[in-house]
Amino acid sequence: MSGDKLTLKQKFDRWMIKHGRVLVIGLPYFWLFLFFLVPFLIVLKISFATAEYAQPPYSALFSWIDEGITITLNFGNYLFLLSDSLYATAYLNSIRIAAISTIITLLIGYPMAYGIARASGTVRSVLLMLVILPFWTSFLIRVYAWIGILDREGLINAFLLWTGIITEPLIMRQTEGAVYIGIVYTYLPFMILPLYSTLEKMDVSLIEAALDLGCKPWKAFLKITLPLSMPGILAGSLLVFIPAVGEFVIPELLGGPNTLMIGRTLWNEFFANRDWPIASSVAIAMLVFLVVPIMWFQHIQSKQEEGQS
């Protein structure tokens, strides 16, 4: 009998072969489930609560009355969001500002990605590195850099006053234009990298063939390059658009008091007004709009992965 007894190590190995796969999947699954998915359900729950002067500052949804559980749902927060035009304005502003910034980023990023993809060996690696480097350096500092440039006492105004082109400083910071500059500037690498990776994989001989057959270059671009780079355009645009809708730092530091964006509204509801339920319903309202682009983004990501392997 003793010969059949397994050593601890053998037992462990058998157990690992049987359950190892579950363990490897389970650990990150559990973590992301608990710290990424469950929180949204709690936000949804608290968006139906009422604000109270308590710790934490919201009412309980479930209560025991007469040995039965009572659920008190309060739709007031959502009705309030609909009734106060401030929220609708912030909501629409965010979508508009994010959409326009995405288009500008695409217009600047596309030729850059194209140029990098067509560059030769070493030049290409250096250029690619130059795109990645700002992506790693602090986001906050890159936004901050524009304060010094666009401010009333900033570099552009100082220069223009010195040359005598203007006599009064221009107001450039605290405008919507400054928010566009900030978003385009900080998100540009997110646009260039996916564009580059689709353009780099493209078969150049297709274009050469089209040109040999007498196709005009712009037509070859529209008929071949543009459709083939569509996955990159979509991935890059969603990588810019989705976070830009909820952007807080850029409108706060570069935008004016009138530049209402939904991320800023959420922040103020939470930190300044301490109204957690309203902040939660603002978050849910934002998510409802973003769910489709986020799922689209995930779809593109998984399709690209399948194409690679």
Added chain:
Amino acid sequence: MSGKRSTFLISALVFGFAFLYVPILLVMIYSFNEGKLVTVWTGFSTKWYVSLFSNDGMIDAAWNSLRIGVMSATLALALGTPAGLVMSRFGRFKGRTLFSGMIAAPLVMPEVITGLSLLLLFVTLEQMIGWPAGRGISTITIAHTTFCAAYVAVVVQSRLSGMDTSVEEAAMDLGAKPAKIFFVITLPMILPALLAGWLLSFTLSLDDLVIASFVAGPGSTTLPMKVFSSVRLGVSPEINALATLIILAVSAMILLSSLLILRSERNRSRASAQAES
């Protein structure tokens, strides 16, 4: 015609890179300006660096940020590596769509939503099971680990799917256990990706303002929170000095790690060329 096209591309690149780099360079140059006014150059000086290092609040916040960054990058690597492995090597399993969604969504999710939702989770958990007791460094670390793990998973996954599986298959055919295959073969091959994933997580954690602001408690002010509260009031020469130090450190780190990765890839291709001949 092609001459015209390449002129257009070159000017697009020049304009684009100028746009990306001039603002950063201006911050670096003006960090050495002697005057308090940021726009008027009054002379070269390093006094803002001196005053930065004697700012105790700033130093404490920097320590907090570094501790959180190292811890969450390490945890994110431990969680993101199996996640990337699962995505590229495990084929279909129940709940795969949800899993891939939970990896893709944190990359684009607006930070205000992630921050608020995590805070509400921590508050609810504290009410229900008494953990986490209060908020501080540990809650910020958990929050950062979560979104950094998604980045690590993507980096590892894309490295693995671009990799040849023949060595792993040969080891499997020879009867090696899956865990052994992973640690002896897969892990050394994806080491550059792991290094990149760790560094990316570390810098993302070091840089995060919004999520940390939601889940921070008293006494856990991080560097971005400190910078943000001072930048709100306008440009400050001390922040210019800090920005310069951060940019230089990050650039040095990136250059060094990409040199290391380049060298290891060159060695590998040389080794495989020798094996073939």
